[in-house]
Amino acid sequence: MSSPQQVWRTYIDAWNRHDIDAILHSVTDDFIYDERPTTMDRPLQGRPAFRAYLERTFAAFPDLSIDLTSCDAGSTLTFSESVMRGTHIGRLNGMPATRKRITVRVACVFEVRDGRLAHERLYWDRANTVRQLGRLAAILAVAFKPPVSEAALLSTVEKGEGRWPDGAGPSPTATAASNE
Secondary structure, eight states: OOOHHHHHHHHHHHHHHTOHHHHHHTEEEEEEEEOTTTTOSSOEESHHHHHHHHHHHHHHOTTOEEEEEEEEEOSSOEEEEEEEEEEOOSOBTTBOOOOOEEEEEEEEEEEEETTEEEEEEEEEOHHHHHHHTTOHHHHHHHHHSOOOOHHHHHSOOOOOTTSOTTSOSOOHHHHHHHTO
16 A cells, blocks of 8 residues: 555646546545635535546646645644645636736645545645735735635535535536636
8 A cells, every 4th residue: 555645746746747537546536625714615525526626727727836845644644745836827716817927835634545535635825826916806805705614614525516615606617618
């Protein structure tokens, strides 16, 4: 069986190749992806929802890359730090392309089960990212957006089935059409 660090490295290498099938092969069928409260009100669950997320992310940042700077495994959780870079070329979460480059430090907590990622919790500074994108309006929207409630942060995962976490976003088909 692979160590958590090996599983994570394989997963990050697939991200850097933008190989969605390889990324999805690295995760369990019931994989949970969670960026609360940075960009999500609730986590994504399952490969179909995660595939749609990956497609939107790679369309918005076609040169996205992740440099792993550290990774340490505990008995049940593994932690990593990395630097994510990319150029905002496509629409993302309703924000039009800015054509600006970002560099973001991220921290991640993940769980491995049976040699695959079962749960990933990603933490990053959204305000710094939108500043880099030159989106003052986006910064103000973040500043005035109601905080994610304690109940929402502690709630159980709901299946996204390829939709935005709040269910309000466009379908994957509509998203693909808007990125053309």
